[in-house]
Amino acid sequence: MAVYYISPNGDDSRSGNSQDTAWKTCEKVNCSKFFPGDRIRFERGGKWNETLIPTSSGTAENPIVIEPYGEGAPPILTGEIEITEWVNEGNNIYSKTNPDFKNLELLTIDGNTREKGRFPKKTYLTTTSASGNASVTTKSAEFPSSLDFKGGEIVVTKNSWIQDKGKITGHSNGTLTYAGTSKYPASEGWGFFVQNHASCLTEFGDWWFDSSAKKLFMHFGEEYPSAHVIKVANSVSVVDVKRVNHLRFENIDIIYGHKQCVALTNAKDNTFKCCNIRYAGAHGFQHYDLGGFSDGTTIEGCTIQDTFNNAIKANNNFSITIKNCAISRNYIHPGTAGNGDGNGSTIALGIDNYRGGKYIVEDNLIEDSGYDAIHFSMSDVSVKRNKIYSSCLTKEDGGAIYCFGKGGGEKYVNRQICENTIVNTLALTVPNGWKAQEVYAIYLDEDCQNVIVENNTVINAVNGIYLHAAKNNQIRFNKVYNTTYSGLYVKANNETEASTGNTITDNEFHFFSGCGVRLVSKNNLTNIGTINRNRYVKPTGGDLFDVNYGGDKYSSIASWTKAYGYDANSSTDPTTKIPIPDPDPIKSKSAESDEDCF
Structure with a gap:
């Protein structure tokens, strides 16, 4: 039963068997073989912007333990990109292009999640008529004549338990056509709003993402981007456990997953104890079943x-x-x-x-x-x-x-x-x-x-x-x-x-x-x-x-x-x-x- 250390100041060419010979990266862990009872220790206060993909299983009696060592805050595994070097687009709007951007869904401003810019800001437009699952209409007066929301996203409340979002394919007066939502038709008397479009950027914190250009736009009001810490979740998963069993994660921060922070696929009897899971574009923990089942997970x-x-x-x-x-x-x-x-x-x-x-x-x-x-x-x-x-x-x-x-x-x-x-x-x-x-x-x-x-x-x-x-x-x-x-x-x-x-x-x-x-x-x-x-x-x-x-x-x-x-x-x-x-x-x-x- 061996112990391995990982430190931001380490070196992957070393043995990893002591704090003085610590490895540096999650990638080194991902490509290494471990045995039941082994311990993988990340240095407290350290931060790794990588996906951890364990490949070795423990046993019920001797799980493989992923835990901290040293003093200070828990180690952080993150899928974030911190946005710097913004480009001024004028009218208080700044942009950032990055070819590595996923289709961004989660953004934080100084640690607080911020929804995409939307129209109207807090209320809904009333659906006065709807055509199945293809279009909704509201009063033309609800839309300023200068706006064309084609290319944005519609968020449409179809009934009391279904709220879908889809791509806006056309905008004519008070009618939006759209695609990509669920089987449920829209209904008169409910409502919708528009998000993720340039015309929705009207106040501080509003943002939208142009997926084709891999470009993020954000409204900063009268402030400069440098006055705030802006981060997006960009790694599909931060911890990805596939067909690996009997792992035990303790006191690890796992944050900023684009789809999920932790993915478990056909993985059995894995434990997460006293971990901090935060900022997920969809799920904190997601269990996938691909020709098998994820079974026996403990989250405590x-x-x-x-x-x-x-x-x-x-x-x-x-x-x-x-x-x-x-x-x-x-x-x-x-x-x-x-x-x-x-x-x-x-x-x-x-x-x-x-x-x-x-x-x-x-x-x-x-x-x-x-x-x-x-x-x-x-x-x-x-x-x-x-x-x-x-x-x-x-x-x-x-x-x-x-x-x-x-x-x-x-x-x-x-x-x-x-x-x-x-x-x-x-x-x-x-x-x-x-x-x-x-x-x-x-x-x-x-x-x-x-x-x-x-x-x-x-x-x-x-x-x-x-x-x-x-x-x-x-x-x-x-x-x-x-x-x-x-x-x-x-x-x-x-x-x-x-x-x-x-x-x-x-x-x-x-x-x-x-x-x-x-x-x-x-x-x-x-x-x-x-x-x-x-x-x-x-x-x-x-x-x-x-x-x-x-x-x-x-x-x-x-x-x-x-x-x-x-x-x-x-x-x-x-x-x-x-x-x-x-x-x-x-x-x-x-x-x-x-x-x-x-």
Whole structure:
């Protein structure tokens, strides 16, 4: 079991077996052979602008460890390019050409991510008409007559859960034609904006990238570029693990990945502990399956920040463990996530996985998610004791914790959502200005089955717990505080896709507005399952239960029980003051970490 050292002041012609004979580059590591139990040590305070591509595997008993040595800040592996020597283009706009530029997606100004320049700046243009997946039209007056956005990007909200971007192929008056988005058609009443075009550069920080000329343009206002540090993510991956198993990364900073910071392809039983993952043009961690599976990844005690699509994406893994991590600011800029379904969730696990395994998401702090904080659809899932603060900031029809089951939900078993604290799952203002109701703290979607939802606390939400055509789930001992639309929302798609066989007992729903239980179904209103021994507190008085969007409303448990047979042993006290827990202690800068992380 050998130890190898890498230092910015090293020399690749040396042995690498001591600090005095350290290697210099990741490339030397990439082309060297290692054995189980070996340790690869990067000097603290050092920085390597290279991709690390390990080629040797360890074993379960003796992993190959990648770790720091010395004193100071953790070593940095980065895929950044710092932009200097700008060319003044006039009108406060500067440019930089570099033939090595990828198709730039992530840029930082003094360490803060900056979205591309856009029109309009913060709002959306309303889609007054749309032609399938080919064009959208808004009022001509919304576009200054001098602007022609052909060649730019359109970011079009097509419905509540799809926001796509594509290439603008034509612009005539108020109509934009485009290509390259997902299968979903655009719809009247939603909205769009334009980005990545010269006409969008009107204020400090606006930028666009001309991919054909490999040229970056940026508006600096009245300031000089030299007053700021501008960096872009340019390496496709910063750490690229392909068909290599039993590696253990500890206390390494992995930053500025153009596509992802860490790529794992057909790689098994690899561990990342106490690493800092930051600035990813798409994913913090991305698992690829090419003729095999990436299985057994452990991500523990890590900080993951500023990712544009998913902080962690793991489709079709046999198992993954995510524990004690602090994850923040995923997909907070509209127009950065991928197109179509399943993009934008902070933790995205599985698409259609029924191979067995274990999926553990426990004791994490997740803050500021553009879409779902945790999204899963497979068996053997434990989502426990997570603290989730502010979800669905960019698009809706999602939740802090989201489970999908359509396509055979009955085959998914042993799934638990327990003891989580969820704060501020609130409505966003969608493009037409309507305050949407399709945001949920816990969301069991189409044919989601066999899930235990127990002992969770929800504070400040549009809707607390949502069952959408969900069956055979157990909703018990949850406390839901201060919902504005529904504490519990149960909906059926139709007679054959109903929410049935559920047990909903011993929960507390505290609310000032909206209702405690909302049922929406043309049929099967009495076949949802068992709803009983719950407590409803509404100090403002008024309706506690709503059926079919106000078709029937009930202000007492007795009338509700008489109509549908639910809540025969439940209680209510309209005079009780709602004891809303203080959410502030939940929010923090980082997750609690093991002492041996530092």
